[in-house]
Each structure stands twice: as structure tokens, then as C-alpha cells.
Amino acid sequence: MVADGHADGTVGKALDVLDMVARHGRPVRFSDLLAQSAYPKATLYRLLQTLTHQGMLTLDPDQGTYALGVRLVRLAHAAWAQSSLAPIARPYLDELAAKTGETIHLAQLDQGQVLYVDKRNAAKPVEMFAQAGKVGPAYCTGVGKAMLAWLSPEALEAALARQSFYRHTANTLVSPEQLKAELQEIRARGHAFDREEHEVGIICCAVPILSRAGRVMGALSVTSTTARHSLESLGALAPTIRDIAARIAAEAESWRFPEQA
Amino acid sequence: MVADGHADGTVGKALDVLDMVARHGRPVRFSDLLAQSAYPKATLYRLLQTLTHQGMLTLDPDQGTYALGVRLVRLAHAAWAQSSLAPIARPYLDELAAKTGETIHLAQLDQGQVLYVDKRNAAKPVEMFAQAGKVGPAYCTGVGKAMLAWLSPEALEAALARQSFYRHTANTLVSPEQLKAELQEIRARGHAFDREEHEVGIICCAVPILSRAGRVMGALSVTSTTARHSLESLGALAPTIRDIAARIAAEAESWRFPEQA
DNA sequence: AGACTAAGTTTCAAATAGTGAAACCAGACG
DNA sequence: CGTCTGGTTTCACTATTTGAAACTTAGTCT
Numbered sequence: 001m002v003a004d005g006h007a008d009g010t011v012g013k014a015l016d017v018l019d020m021v022a023r024h025g026r027p028v029r030f031s032d033l034l035a036q037s038a039y040p041k042a043t044l045y046r047l048l049q050t051l052t053h054q055g056m057l058t059l060d061p062d063q064g065t066y067a068l069g070v071r072l073v074r075l076a077h078a079a080w081a082q083s084s085l086a087p088i089a090r091p092y093l094d095e096l097a098a099k100t101g102e103t104i105h106l107a108q109l110d111q112g113q114v115l116y117v118d119k120r121n122a123a124k125p126v127e128m129f130a131q132a133g134k135v136g137p138a139y140c141t142g143v144g145k146a147m148l149a150w151l152s153p154e155a156l157e158a159a160l161a162r163q164s165f166y167r168h169t170a171n172t173l174v175s176p177e178q179l180k181a182e183l184q185e186i187r188a189r190g191h192a193f194d195r196e197e198h199e200v201g202i203i204c205c206a207v208p209i210l211s212r213a214g215r216v217m218g219a220l221s222v223t224s225t226t227a228r229h230s231l232e233s234l235g236a237l238a239p240t241i242r243d244i245a246a247r248i249a250a251e252a253e254s255w256r257f258p259e260q261a
Numbered sequence: 262m263v264a265d266g267h268a269d270g271t272v273g274k275a276l277d278v279l280d281m282v283a284r285h286g287r288p289v290r291f292s293d294l295l296a297q298s299a300y301p302k303a304t305l306y307r308l309l310q311t312l313t314h315q316g317m318l319t320l321d322p323d324q325g326t327y328a329l330g331v332r333l334v335r336l337a338h339a340a341w342a343q344s345s346l347a348p349i350a351r352p353y354l355d356e357l358a359a360k361t362g363e364t365i366h367l368a369q370l371d372q373g374q375v376l377y378v379d380k381r382n383a384a385k386p387v388e389m390f391a392q393a394g395k396v397g398p399a400y401c402t403g404v405g406k407a408m409l410a411w412l413s414p415e416a417l418e419a420a421l422a423r424q425s426f427y428r429h430t431a432n433t434l435v436s437p438e439q440l441k442a443e444l445q446e447i448r449a450r451g452h453a454f455d456r457e458e459h460e461v462g463i464i465c466c467a468v469p470i471l472s473r474a475g476r477v478m479g480a481l482s483v484t485s486t487t488a489r490h491s492l493e494s495l496g497a498l499a500p501t502i503r504d505i506a507a508r509i510a511a512e513a514e515s516w517r518f519p520e521q522a
Numbered sequence: 523a524g525a526c527t528a529a530g531t532t533t534c535a536a537a538t539a540g541t542g543a544a545a546c547c548a549g550a551c552g
Numbered sequence: 553c554g555t556c557t558g559g560t561t562t563c564a565c566t567a568t569t570t571g572a573a574a575c576t577t578a579g580t581c582t
Binding site for chain 4: 523524525526527528529530531532533534535536537538539540541542543544545546547548549550551552
């Protein structure tokens with residue numbers, strides 16, 4: 001990605017390199033990275049060295065390939081436990097999954113994208129990391145729209161600017177205008193639907209998780225297939241979902257306060 | 262922690278700050294961080310700003326507290342999937358758990374510490390993130406000793422320097438000398454025991470996961486209680502564990518090769 | 523109110539750390 | 553053997569980082 005307007009300082013560059021390695025998904029050779037990066041050989045080399053030395057990357061000496069380091073896994077543990085709603089929401093997700101018997105998603109907004117932080121898979125037991133951590137588009141998913149709908153005007157603009165508006169299906173909303181109209185409806189209704197906008201046959205009903213102050217903390221959704229549910233029957237679940245979302249919000253907030261004096 | 266001998270460059274400092282936030286476990290105020298960090302006010306301030314700007318941290322504007330950011334969760338996903346043995350080892354852990362009916366640990370070495378990357382909990386189903394990602398000491402755990410035993414002399418020294426040698430129980434090995442002697446035995450025997458060295462009543466049998474070249478990739482252990490098992494009966498499982506470890510190693514290695522030409 | 527204090531933010535010259543073109547080295551290849 | 557290709561190191565040049573101190577809020581006390 002060439003996006004990042006301002007890669008502030010060395011730290012920004014280093015993190016950029018980290019992302020680059022992460023994006024590859026498997027061990028990368030120096031020259032592969034060099035080909036993609038905008039940085040000159042020596043710079044990239046030093047950056048990689050620093051990151052490796054710091055344990056954020058590991059260098060396989062045999063193949064000369066870089067991969068993400070274990071230090072990240074450690075940080076991950078902390079990040080997931082503290083920054084996201086996931087640990088708090090866990091029992092509530094279980095409850096919602098039990099009640100509905102459908103797939104549950106818990107997501108947060110990250111740079112205009114939907115980041116799934118937890119999931120319940122109707123049939124199968126938890127599969128945490130393998131599924132959580134994934135990112136998806138905001139403009140054409142239930143959780144995405146639910147979060148966008150309650151964003152402040154400025155935040156919304158920033159987020160909209162990052163949407164691709166790629167037409168995944170016939171129902172995908174492909175312009176900011178269409179989307180804004182839909183967001184207004186969502187706000188009025190209190191919950192968002194995914195009308196097969198991302199994948200044909202997949203529908204969902206999503207509600208935002210809002211702080212008392214009205215800040216968007218995340219979103220919660222129940223997903224199903226057109227074979228098993230209609231939008232109406234999913235909509236009937238909305239009160240239940242909203243209730244769970246409210247309880248998650250309440251707990252998340254009470255959790256932030258008890259700082260040590 | 263004031264450990265890190267050489268916090269190379271700005272990147273090192275930034276990551277150090279990240280760790281600091283992670284260590285706290287909950288949103289931290291600027292001044293709290295300032296109290297702990299060795300860095301002067303302005304420096305710390307700028308580092309925090311950069312990290313926040315980069316999405317590695319999030320600043321709660323209401324409370325003025327910093328927490329780990331979502332970008333980290335995203336990286337985490339990639340890190341866990343690519344850098345750790347966990348995704349590869351998963352089915353094998355299931356197999357081992359089924360065979361033994363005991364608690365299984367999969368760990369890797371991170372800066373001289375044991376990092377648990379996956380776990381099977383005899384009774385309960387997977388609890389990924391809640392458990393994986395934790396760190397523990399190397400000198401007094403089965404997996405730790407199993408990994409140390411196959412380290413190169415230099416790497417071993419580096420790792421030893423990072424051990425606290427705190428006496429957790431009467432059986433804890435509390436000096437590098439004792440530990441080195443033990444490591445030699447472990448190497449000869451092919452597997453390590455935890456003889457209640459970390460917690461009374463908890464024993465385990467661990468084997469290293471080695472690459473073909475002999476590099477330590479991780480370790481695998483079966484843990485039990487003195488109530489259910491003796492060291493001998495655990496030792497009887499060693500061949501099974503070693504077999505699984507070998508299969509994990511084999512798959513991990515074959516996985517590294519298929520680079521795109 | 524007005525003076526104090528604590529917490530966070532900004533400044534600015536000095537110093538440090540980062541840059542990158544080019545030279546270098548090592549092993550693979552023909 | 554020369555010649556590559558991929559990786560590592562040098563070194564003079566520069567941009568970034570540094571941190572003491574000054575400043576700005578937002579509370580608190582009298």
C-alpha cells in the first residue's frame with residue numbers, strides 16, 4: 001500500500017516495513033521487500049536489522065528470510081486483551097450465539113475498515129485467532145455500516161474516503177451518496193442490514209456498540225444465509241442483539257474507569 | 262523493565278514504549294508512563310504521539326489514556342499465523358491431546374523467555390488468545406529447558422543471562438551451573454522433565470521442535486499433576502511427544518520453501 | 523476571585539541518528 | 553576462473569531526534 005500520507009519519522013518507516021512483511025503472509029527475502037519498498041537498499045536493510053534485533057521480525061538464517069517475530073505475538077496478547085472489546089464481550093457472544101444459533105461477529109473500526117475481533121461459528125467452537133484479526137470492507141457489511149452510521153461527520157468523511165466502493169454483488173452500494181442515505185435509515189431504524197451486499201446469499205443484522213457519550217466502540221452482528229433466514233426474521237432478532245450490545249457497552253465502560261489512583 | 266541493554270535508535274525506544282503500555286494491561290495516563298520510563302517528558306510525549314498517529318496506540322480523548330491500538334491486533338493476526346508454529350501444529354496438538362488426555366503446551370523462545378503460542382486444556386475446549394501469548398520463565402519449565410538444551414552456546418549464554426533464577430519451589434534450579442548440567446542430561450535423554458520446579462504438584466515432559474538443521478523452533482509438552490502421574494509414567498509418553506514434534510517440525514519446514522519464484 | 527499546582531503540550535538550538543550512493547564481499551553459476 | 557546476483561558495510565551529508573525550559577490549561581486551595 002502506498003496510502004499512508006505521512007510516514008512520520010523513522011518509527012513510521014519501521015512500522016511500514018513491518019506491515020510489508022505482514023502483508024506477504026510468509027517469510028520474505030530481502031530482495032523481495034526491496035522490490036516493493038520505496039526505501040533504498042541500505043535504509044531498508046538497516047530497518048530490517050533493527051526490527052529483527054528488536055524481536056519484531058525473525059531472520060531465518062538458513063533461507064535468509066524475514067518473518068514476523070514472536071514479540072508481536074506477545075504484544076498481540078496484550079492488545080487483544082486490553083484494547084478490543086473482545087475479552088469483555090466473550091460471554092455475551094456466547095449467549096447470543098446460543099440464543100440465535102447463528103454466526104456472530106464482533107468488529108471494530110480500524111482506519112475505515114472493519115476489523116473482526118471475535119466470532120462465534122454457529123456449529124464449531126471458538127477459532128479465535130484464525131478468524132479474528134481479519135479485516136474487511138466497511139461500506140458493504142452489516143457491522144461496517146452499523147459503525148459508520150453513528151460516526152461523527154468528520155470521522156465519517158475520513159472513513160468514506162477510504163472505501164473502495166467496489167461492486168461485490170448487485171446489491172452493493174457503490175457511491176458515498178447511496179451509502180449516506182442508507183446510513184441515515186440505519187440510524188433511524190437502530191440497526192443495519194446486509195442485504196447480500198458483500199456476498200450473495202449472505203445476510204446479516206448488525207447493531208453498533210456505543211459508549212454512553214455516543215462514541216462508536218464497535219458493532220455486533222448475527223449473520224445467516226438467505227436459505228435459512230429472511231431479512232424480516234433477522235430483523236426480529238434486532239432487539240436481542242441490541243440488548244446484548246448495550247450490556248457489552250455498559251461493561252466496557254465500567255471497565256475503563258477503575259484506574260489506580 | 263530496564264533490561265534491554267541496547268535500545269537501538271528511535272525505533273527501539275518506540276517499541277520499548279509500546280511494551281510499556283502493553284505491560285500495564287489497561288489504559289495508562291501519560292504521567293504514569295512518564296514515571297516509569299527513563300525518557301524525558303518531551304521525548305516520551307513525542308514517541309506516544311507517533312505511535313498513536315501510527316495506530317499502534319489509541320488515545321482515549323476523554324480520559325487521556327493510551328491503550329494498544331487495533332493495528333497491533335491486525336499485525337498480531339499475521340504474526341501468529343505466519344511466525345509461530347501454532348497454525349501448523351494445531352491438528353497435531355489435537356491429536357496429542359486426544360492421545361494423552363492431558364494439558365498440552367506449545368511454546369517458542371522469545372528473548373530468553375518462554376512464550377506459549379498454543380495450548381490444549383485436557384477438559385475445556387480451545388481458549389486461544391486468553392492463554393496463548395502468555396510468557397513464562399525458561400529455566401524452570403519443561404518447554405523452556407527443552408529449548409535451552411538445544412541452543413547454540415552463544416544463544417544459550419544470551420538466554421541464561423536473562424533468567425532470574427528465582428526459587429519458585431524446592432526443586433527449582435537456581436544457578437546457571439545447575440541448569441547447564443541439567444541441560445546436558447536433557448540433551449542426552451532427548452526430553453526434559455519439569456520436576457515441580459515451577460509449581461508444586463505440576464510436572465511435565467517436554468521435547469524440543471528442531472529444524473532439520475538443528476535449530477530450535479519451539480517445544481512441545483504434556484503437563485500433568487503429581488496426583489495423576491509420576492515422572493516415569495510421563496516419561497513413557499516421551500516417544501509419542503517426540504514423534505508429534507518431529508511431524509510438526511517436518512511440516513513447518515516444508516512450509517517455508519514454497520516461495521514464489 | 524486570585525494564586526498555586528499538576529498534567530499535558532510546544533519551542534528551539536545542539537547533537538545525534540538516519541540516509542543512500544557507491545564500494546565491497548561471498549557464494550552460485552557458467 | 554571471471555561474472556553475476558543478493559546481501560552487507562562505508563562514510564560524508566543531512567534530517568530527525570533530543571530535552572531543558574517555557575508555556576498552557578484545568579483543577580484546587582485559601
